[in-house]
Amino acid sequence: MSTLDLFGDAPPSDEDKARDVARAAELRALLHHHAHCYYTLDAPEVPDAEYDRLFRDLQVLETAHPELLTPDSPTQRVGGKVLDAFASVQHRVPMLSIRTETDTEASGAEAFDARVRKELNLSEAEPAVQYVAELKFDGLAMSLRYENGVLVQAATRGDGETGEEVTANIRTIGQIPLRLPADAPPVLEVRGEVYMRRDDFEKLNERQRARIAAGMKGEKTFVNPRNAAAGAVRQLDSGIAAERPLSFFAYGWGDMTPAAEGGPVWGTHFEALQQLKSWGFPVAEQTSCVQGAAGLVGFHQRMAAERDALPYDIDGVVYKVNRLDWQQQLGFVTREPRWAVAHKYPAQEEMTTVLAIDVQVGRTGKLTPVAKLAPVFVGGVTVTNATLHNELEARRKDVRVGDTVIVRRAGDVIPEVVSVVLDKRPAGAELFTMMSHCPVCGSLAEREEGEADHRCTGGLFCSAQRKQAVWHFAHRRAMDIEGLGDKLVDQLVDSGQVNTLADLYHLQLDTLANMDRMAEKSAVNLLDALEKSKQATLPRFVFGLGIRHVGEATAKELARHFGQLAAIMDASEDALLQVPDVGPIVAHSIHTFFAQAHNREVVQALRDAGIHWPEGDALAPTEMPLAGLTVVLTGTLQSMGRDEAKDKLEALGAKVAGSVSKKTSYVVAGAEAGSKLDKAQALGIKVLDDAGLAMLLNGEKP
Ligand code: IVH
Secondary structure (H helix, E strand, O other): OOOHHOOOOOOOOOOHHHHHHHHHHHHHHHHHHHHHHHHHHHOOOOHHHHHHHHHHHHHHHHHHOOOOOOOOHHHHHOOOOOOOOOOOEEOOOOOOOOOEOOOOOHHHHHHHHHHHHHHHHHHOOOOOOOEEEEEEEEEEEEEEEEEEEHHHHHHHHOOOOOEEHHHHHOOOOOOOOEOOOOOOOOOOEEEEEOOHHHHHHHHHHHHHHHHHHOOOOOOOOOHHHHHHHHHHHHHHHHHHOOOOOOOEEEEEEEOOOOOOHOOOOOEEEEHHHHHHHOOOOOOOOOOOOOOEEHHHHHHHEEEEHHHHHHHOOEEEEEEEOOHHHHHHHHHEEEEEEEEEEEEOOOOOOOEEEEEEEEEEEEEOEEEEEEEEEEEEEEOOEEEEEEEEOOOHHHHHOOOOOOOOOEEEEOOOOOOEEEEEEEHOOOOOOOOOOOOOEOOOOOEEEEEOOOOOEEEEEHHHOOOHHHHHHHHHOOOOOOOOOOOHHHHHHHHHHHHHOOOOHHHHHHHHEEEEOOOOOOOOHHHHHHHHHHHHOOOOOOHHHHHHOOOOOOHHHHHHHHHHHHHHHHHOOOOOHHHHOOOOOHHHHHHHHHHHHHHHHHHHHHHHHHOOOOOOOOOOOOOHHOOOOOOOEEEEEEEEEEOHHHHHHHHHHOOOOOOEEEEOOOOOOEEEOEEOOOOOHHHOOOOOOEEEEEEEHHHOOOOOOO
């Protein structure tokens, strides 16, 4: 019988019962273990989502069979164990936990509003309930006690009743006031979250890596900002804590002098937060008063969109009934208030296993180890691959086949393996070693001194490199050969029809039409596209050759500087160094490329096949009216496509950048421009429309 059937009508058999008892005991042991790793050792072994899942499994079992519930069950207490070395603090007002809505969709918010209305006996005719919507910061809860306006004690939540005294460490947080203004009540406990900003976390880890490299004992890097914040707060040496940059947000209060004795009289949660802010406590600017379920859903969606741009981690949002008399009326169920709920976002970290470590061969022969993962849904997409970059990196993370790993995907960032769960490593798993030969062509794989990457030495003998050379040549921003897709290139190279780039221009209709999934019509279209591509430009052709380190921008600079292909091919390294943005590595790479006879032959064969371009003289800098300007394009332009605008601007010497910064000269914004436009406005950068762009291209000042 599955867990779901527990809710069915059939009485469970003894066998089922015994299995549930055993499962509950197993879950409790697992949760105790993970809670110990997380709270006491500050070294979690599993992502939060996995812990939450085990926790909920246990809750489901205990709800269905209350007799399984034991007093020591992790579901019956709020947090971790108190370290002996810190003094204990008895919380005068317990630090409560908060119920988590695991339904991450809008329906999660609607369910909470419906529950609140029901408990308050509000009929449908009654107006929407007002809520305060807050961010759910991913740090650790803290209670700050002020007596007569002075910070006298800071305590962690601990198990909710008893926490740890960490005052010395908390005093090091600049954002936390040590003294309050005169209108603060004689006794006040402010509650909120201590956390670490992402940039501070990166800096801290950078420093830790340097310390490890310098051979300092006992130093380690941290898995995530929360883990680093917890480690800092629970430092016995407050000097070390002071080196770890922490931040704080207030979101509530505990013990307080009653109103009759001069304490504040607050009617709503929002009012209270405003007051805390006026006393100097940081309150997140996103904190909002919203109306009813629709207001909650709107906040949840807005924050989901903002999440990745925030300078700190959040794992959800929190909704709280605004009226304090209603909060009182709603009360608590087993240590969780009925007036608040945490509404989570899909996890950005998940656990999965490494099925294999494949090695992929790049266009220039770079060998990249890639972890093939059991499919896992994380950060909104299903992830099956994570690059390990190179042998050094794979070994630094020590990822092995069979390992259980934690994978992170935040925003648009490519998924990465954050760490390995060493406890789960199968016996006999071996350290990754880069193979000595290319997995595709068998040529020797080499790593140059001072470089991290191994490379296949096969060059165009290697079919993997040949295929990618062809894809690159056909690229939209190179020769722009439409219809020459990956699968077709694979077939053409594998069948020996295309060995060099020039072979593309000798393909026959029947050869093409005989390829898998190629109809005659698409074969004709491809031949047309090939024909069209013969009318090239010098920068596109140079870029298309796929010379290592020569991207689109460098190809343009080369064309501009030398004017003619022959001049580029015959240039010395010194001459190449005269080109803007070309340094010794790039100059060497270009020189070496054209020094090789087979590369010169490929160029000649392509020209013989009919590829041509208007050759000119080297351009003088005076013909570059937009030299020195940096332009960012965003949104949909009416007068031309973005690629065309980019080409035109660059032809006049402007740099076209992908993101807005203080160095940006203009942002050209078309319809539906997004965050780039916002940023330009925030930085006071001049924004142009189609007309402004036309002026710029005409050499007028917009
Ligand atoms: S309110 C009675 N508000 O989430 C409600 N908690 O269990 C007490 N957290 O331990 C908590 N952001 O550390 C509240 N805006 C927020 C929060 C928040 C993060 C943490 C807090 C607490 C846990 C919930």
